Structure formats: structure tokens, C-alpha cells
Amino acid sequence: MRLLNQFIACLTLAQTCLGFNFQPKQVKWDVKDSTLDNLTPNDPFKTFVTHFSASRSGTDTFLQTQLGLIYPNSTIITTQDTYFDIFRYAAGSSENIAIREIEDIQAIKKTVFIKPQKRKEGSGVVTERVVFGGYQVAWKDKEFKIIVATWAETYRQVTQWHIITDDHTAAQQFIQSCSDYCSTFIDVVWVFEQGFWRPDKELWESVQKASWSDVVLDDKFKNSLQSDYRSFYKSEKVYKDLGVPWKRGLIFLGPPGNGKTISLKALMKEVKVPTLYVKSFHSYGGDEKGIRDIFSQARAQAPCVLILEDLDSLITDMNRSFFLNEVDGLEDNDGSLLIGTTNHFDRLDPALSNRPSRFDRKYTFPNPSRDQRRDYAIWWQDRLHDNKEINFPDSLLDEFADKTDDFSFAYMKEAFVSTLLTIASRKETHSDKLDFGSILLEQVDHLRKELETTDTLSDHQNSGSSSGRGGMGMDEMMGYRQNAMELSEDSKLFRIPWINF
Incomplete structure (x- = not known):
């Protein structure tokens, strides 16, 4: 009131000084509108405007109280639990459950078109979604009447279930059983992207292949990697007896196309624990909230595998300290196998790359050696063995291995795929059997030129940055020197001097 009096006094002073009259007026608000009054009761426009002009109570509370009046002799149990879905429960659960629509309750449904995720799956289907409806549900030896309603509220859609029962305990048990089933996603990989976790069925199917x-890969390298994660999940008691947290961190590093992804998928397929896959820290609450949600989920799902894709791009100056606090385990991180991948290990902060307690072991996936390139050609030879139109002699194995120096596995794969595509396209115009070997080597020469062009451009772009390293080579800078005093002969491919064994 004091502020209002001061405001009026200021306006009065302005009136005196500037010579204009100010008379505050109170404007009456009239809800009646002559335009609406002149409309007929059945007019669609009046129906629409009247609805949005009316006062509104909380829909959730209104429904619950009104149903209580309709069914005064029953208990109304209400839930908006995200995982509660009687239709999914009935469709997939092994429980004895039956649902039928109550004819006495008028349903409101919307017809919707559901587009397929992939064009080859067809043209989609037309189905109905329930906005409001009533159902009789038989579960085990109990029966419930359930009324469901869905409406928009602020930025979200709300679905509220009303269980009308005489047995409060049985209804609570039904909610728990239904929600427990619907909260369990089978045959998926959980992916964190745009601030939310989502179950990814397609990624899981890709992993199964x-x-x-x-x-x-080199057999010793592969065996060491396999032994690392396999022993981790068997060693909880050993960790506890030593008094150290039961957690493990690995980094897969090296140039793209050399087996990091396929190795990661093979690992994900083998472990019998939940897999959490992180593509971005971004969320509506910023990176810090995203990181918090990611590690909270990992702790809830432990033991689990937590995969951070392109670690060098995920970690920034803004989120580094918060990420390190989560990794270091200000909260309990027991049972977490943390795997980060990167194509640019040199870009990682030393707090990540040089500290074993965060990432204990680094596994380098370099460009394949000559023997590995020959082994890769043998793999394709075995795959094409039953194709009568392909002649793949043993002599081609060595020639291919010699000509593919500095090729990644991805480049070699492209050589074989493009060769097969070329043969398929030329079959229509060539009656004679095409020479698989000559076409394969042609593709290798083509990819060699492409690779040299890419390397030249990369060297030109990075020419100004090498001086800051004092002329130090990448292998030396990253500590990959093969020092007999520090590394065993059998492990020089992947052991790094700063790791304690």
C-alpha cells in the first residue's frame, strides 16, 4: 500500500508540473460478450470459446474426486506412473491377465496414422489411441474396474489411471507388478542423447551381429582386452578384499576404421550386464545435469558397462571438473566398467589420459600390420569361397597385403565391397568371367590416391601446430616408445609406460 501511495503521489506531481490531468479509473471486467450472446447454443464457435473462457480446476484432482462420488462404496487408487501400462503388461507378461472394454462407459478415441521406422517395412498403419475409456480387468483371482484419461498439461501429456476396487492391497500389488514389468526393457541398449535415456532396439540388434x-587384431592384443573385462566382472571379492573400489576404466584409441567399434560391439554382446551408451552430455539443464543423470543411471544399473563415445569431444573446459568428480566416485561407482573411445587421444586432457584411477588401461587400435592385412584378406577369401563367380587365389593374399600399407580396416573393407559392386554392375555388359584380382587391385590403387590426397590436406591444415610440440613425434608424445626396460616383448603393442601392472 505504501508503494501504491508513493506511485500515485509521483503521478500527481507529474500532473502539476506538466499540466495534464490524471484520474485513475477502475475498469470493470465483464465476462459477457454480446457476440457470444447472439449465437445459438449449438454454435461450434461458441462451444469452443466458452470452453476456453471457463475457469478450470486441476484435472487430476477433479477426476479423482468425481469418480469417488460416482463409486462411493469403492476405493479409488490413482496413478500417473510412467511405467504403468495395462495393455503392454497384458500383451507381453506371462501373468494371467484379461482386459475387456466396459460398454457402459463411453470411450473417447483418436484415429492416428503410425508411420513405420523404415520405408521397407511398409506404408504404416491406422490405429486408435484412447483419450478416455473404462476397462474391466481380471488379474490372477482379482478383478478391477480401471478408468484411464489422457490430457495435455503445460508442455507434457498426462495419463492418469483410476483403479476402482474393494481390495486396496490387491490393487497396490497389481500396480507394482504391472509397473515392474513395463519398466524392464529386454533386448535394448540404453542410449543417452539430448538429455534423456531411451531404449534402442536397433543398436541392440546391431550388437548381436x-x-x-x-x-x-593381433591375438595377444585381443586376448589381453578380453581378459581385462572378463576378469573385472569376476573379481568383485578381490577388489573388496584389497579395499579398493570395484570399478574399471578403459580407453579405446587410435585412427578411425581399425576395429574399435566392432570390438566394442563384441564386448557388449558378451557381457551379461546392462549397457549404457552415451552420445552427448547435453541436456535441458546443461552438461552438468546430463553428467549427473548419466552416472546416477550407471550406479542404479550397476554392475553395468558405461560407454562414452568420442571422449575427446564430450569433455570440454566447462564440464571437465564436474565429470572428473563423478568419475572419481564422490558417490559409489562400484560395478561400473567405463569405456571411452577416441580417434584423437592427443586432444584428451592429461587429467584423463595420464591418470590410471580414472581410465586404468589404454588400448591402441593402430593401422593393421602386413600380417593383419593378409589375415583380413583371408577372412574375405573364406567368405567368398562358395561364390563360383569369384576366383580368389592364394597369390592374391600377399599382393593385397603388400599394396595396402597404411590402410585401415575400413579402407580395406571398402576395397572389397567396391570390387564386388563393380563386378555386379559389369556383369550385364560383360559375357566373360571378370577378373576379381585385377579389379580388387584397381580399387586399392584408387583408394591409395584418395588416402594420399587426404593425408596431404591434413598435413597442410596441421602444419602450424607441430612446432608447439618441439618436433616430438606422435608416438613419442603419447608414450608408445618400445622400451625394453618398461615393456615386455609380448605386450609392446598396447602397454603404455605410465600404467602400473
Whole structure:
């Protein structure tokens, strides 16, 4: 009131000084509108405007109280739980459950078109979604009447279920059983992207196609990697007896196209624990909230595998300290196998790359050696063995290995794929059997030129940055020197001097 009096006094002073009259008026608000009064009761426009002109109570409370009046002799149990879905529960659960629509309750439904995720799956389907409806549900030896309503509220859509029952305990048990089933997603990988976790069925299916037998790597390297994660999940008691947290951190590093992804998928397929896959820290609450949600989920799902894709781009100056606090385990991180991947290990902060307690072991996936390139050619030879139109002699194995120096596995794969596509396209115009070997080597020469062009451009772009390293080579800078005093002969491919064994 004091502020209002001061405001009026200021206006009065302005009136005196400037010579104009100010008379505050109170404007009456009239809800009646002559335009609406002149409309007929059945007019669609009046129906619409009247609805949005009316006062509104909380829909959730209104429904619950009104249903209580309709069914005065029953208990009304209400839930908006995200995981509660009687239709999904009935469709997939092994529980004895039956649902039928109550004819006496008028339903409100919307017809919707559901577009397929992939064009080859067809043209989609037309179905109905329930906005309001009533159902009789038989579960085990109990029966419930359930009324469901869905409406928009602020930025979200609300679905509220009303269980009308005489047995409060049985209804609570039904909610728990239904929600427990619907909260369990089978055959998915959980992916964190745009601030939310989502179950990814397609990624899981891609993982199921991976196999360690298809990973062409040095046998000692592959065995060491496999032994690392396999022993981790068997060693909880050993960690506890030593008084150290039961957690492990690995980094897969090296140039793209050399087996990091296929190795990661083979690992994900083998471990029998939940897999959490992180593509971005970004969320509506910033990176800090995203990081907090990611590690909270990992702790809830432990033991689990937590994968951070392109670690060098995920960690920034703004989120580094918060990320390190989460990794260091200000809260309990027991049971977490943390795996980060990067194509640019040199860009990682030393707080990540040089400290074993965060990432204990680094596994380098370099460009394949000559023997590995020959082994990769043998893998393709075995794959094409039953194709009568392909002649793949053993002599081509060595020639291919010699000509593909500095090729990644991805480049070699492209050579074989493009060769097969070329043969398929030329079959229509060539009656004679095409020479697989000559076409393969042509593709290798083509990719060699492409690779040299890419390297030239990369060297030109980075020419100004090498001086800051004092002329130090990348291997030396990253500590990959093969020092007999520090590394064993059998492990020089992947052991790094700053790791304690």
C-alpha cells in the first residue's frame, strides 16, 4: 500500500508540473460478450470459446474426486506412473491377465496414422489411441474396474489411471507388478542423447551381429582386452578384499576404421550386464545435469558397462571438473566398467589420459600390420569361397597385403565391397568371367590416391601446430616408445609406460 501511495503521489506531481490531468479509473471486467450472446447454443464457435473462457480446476484432482462420488462404496487408487501400462503388461507378461472394454462407459478415441521406422517395412498403419475409456480387468483371482484419461498439461501429456476396487492391497500389488514389468526393457541398449535415456532396439540388434571371430587384431592384443573385462566382472571379492573400489576404466584409441567399434560391439554382446551408451552430455539443464543423470543411471544399473563415445569431444573446459568428480566416485561407482573411445587421444586432457584411477588401461587400435592385412584378406577369401563367380587365389593374399600399407580396416573393407559392386554392375555388359584380382587391385590403387590426397590436406591444415610440440613425434608424445626396460616383448603393442601392472 505504501508503494501504491508513493506511485500515485509521483503521478500527481507529474500532473502539476506538466499540466495534464490524471484520474485513475477502475475498469470493470465483464465476462459477457454480446457476440457470444447472439449465437445459438449449438454454435461450434461458441462451444469452443466458452470452453476456453471457463475457469478450470486441476484435472487430476477433479477426476479423482468425481469418480469417488460416482463409486462411493469403492476405493479409488490413482496413478500417473510412467511405467504403468495395462495393455503392454497384458500383451507381453506371462501373468494371467484379461482386459475387456466396459460398454457402459463411453470411450473417447483418436484415429492416428503410425508411420513405420523404415520405408521397407511398409506404408504404416491406422490405429486408435484412447483419450478416455473404462476397462474391466481380471488379474490372477482379482478383478478391477480401471478408468484411464489422457490430457495435455503445460508442455507434457498426462495419463492418469483410476483403479476402482474393494481390495486396496490387491490393487497396490497389481500396480507394482504391472509397473515392474513395463519398466524392464529386454533386448535394448540404453542410449543417452539430448538429455534423456531411451531404449534402442536397433543398436541392440546391431550388437548381436558382432563376433570376436570377425575382429582381425593381433591375438595377444585381443586376448589381453578380453581378459581385462572378463576378469573385472569376476573379481568383485578381490577388489573388496584389497579395499579398493570395484570399478574399471578403459580407453579405446587410435585412427578411425581399425576395429574399435566392432570390438566394442563384441564386448557388449558378451557381457551379461546392462549397457549404457552415451552420445552427448547435453541436456535441458546443461552438461552438468546430463553428467549427473548419466552416472546416477550407471550406479542404479550397476554392475553395468558405461560407454562414452568420442571422449575427446564430450569433455570440454566447462564440464571437465564436474565429470572428473563423478568419475572419481564422490558417490559409489562400484560395478561400473567405463569405456571411452577416441580417434584423437592427443586432444584428451592429461587429467584423463595420464591418470590410471580414472581410465586404468589404454588400448591402441593402430593401422593393421602386413600380417593383419593378409589375415583380413583371408577372412574375405573364406567368405567368398562358395561364390563360383569369384576366383580368389592364394597369390592374391600377399599382393593385397603388400599394396595396402597404411590402410585401415575400413579402407580395406571398402576395397572389397567396391570390387564386388563393380563386378555386379559389369556383369550385364560383360559375357566373360571378370577378373576379381585385377579389379580388387584397381580399387586399392584408387583408394591409395584418395588416402594420399587426404593425408596431404591434413598435413597442410596441421602444419602450424607441430612446432608447439618441439618436433616430438606422435608416438613419442603419447608414450608408445618400445622400451625394453618398461615393456615386455609380448605386450609392446598396447602397454603404455605410465600404467602400473
